[in-house]
Amino acid sequence: MPTSRTSVPVPRERGAGSGAQRRQEIVAAAQRLIADKGFEGLRVREVADRVGINIATLHYHFPSKEALVTAVVQDIVGRLDRVPAGDVQPPPPREHLAGHLHHVLDQFERHREQFVVLNELYNRAIRDEALRRVLQASDTAWTDYLVPILRAGRDNGQLRADLDPVAAATLITGFFKSLLFHLGLTPQGARQAADELLRGLDSQETPR
Template identity: 40%
Template sequence: MVDQDTARASTEDRQKAIADAARVLIAERGFEGLRTRDIADRVGINIATLHYHVPTKQALIRLVAQSLREDFQAQHARRPRQGLDARSRLELEFADFRELFETDRQLLVVMAELGARARRDAEVAAEIVPLHATWNGQIAALLAEGRDDGSFHADIDPAALATIVIGAMTACLRHPVRAPDHLDAVFAQLRRAIIRT
């Protein structure tokens, strides 16, 4: 008889492998190029086994979104924010994005691909819009805190500026110069627009 903890671990490992394979394919081909047969081939399983773990498109998208969420949470855990002021937390947001830009650009590309698809696919939107909303809410909250404590410009609109900050960072993925130096220049401009000197 198979131990339940072993079976659960095996299922979790298989689901992680499926999510990882789907992310690679989304990054390489876009959402439109994602095929379940290709995922199964990359994981080394047959299509029936894949469908056992992800029986629907929605289940696959949910699995990928959960894997993205877990990666973001793990990154945040490596740089705790508790007790830090708004300016320090803003710098950590920039540092986190720069780290992904340099070491795990695939994660950012997958988020962008799913975000684009979400505009015309309700199933994708149901899974990816909450991730974007959480990120936007975190940035807006720290901008509001910094405005209120006087470290950021008094006339900023936190919700609108959060959209600008996230938009500027993610636009660097599509910019012809995809170098960290360009990203740093974008961060410098954002600091001037946000931080009181």
């Protein structure tokens, strides 16, 4: 007769909060570790040490390193919120697009470390298929968000009549990914570049 198994409870560390709070603490520690040491320096045991938990608790929340990295990416991308909370109806497409660009730039200025983390992950993804899948899913979600806005702006005459929404979405996401490669770029310079990008999408009838 098979021996019955009893579940072993995960040890609860002193001062432990809710599950969601603990997960966020783990994700934040992983982000800081990647920013400090790069992806190669991401060790789940060191993440656990930084949070003040044991490795069993970390694995309870994130069974694998890939699951933890996925949560890191989702947390950073989640800060690039699509539509401000409380908006019942999105603004007109051109205004919506401009608001999104400036919101992402706000996040870049306030949380530059997180963009450093994303940059590190994208560089690593060239050689890491599992990480590439995680980032491709994020890229697809961002493109899927932008394309309807761009298409609506083209169709209502605010953006160029010959605009290719998918190509334009690729241009926008590529612009943000490139920011960290421009050493010495000031926040004002980044905003001017974003405004120039937006003007390149405008129809000739759109006031500038």
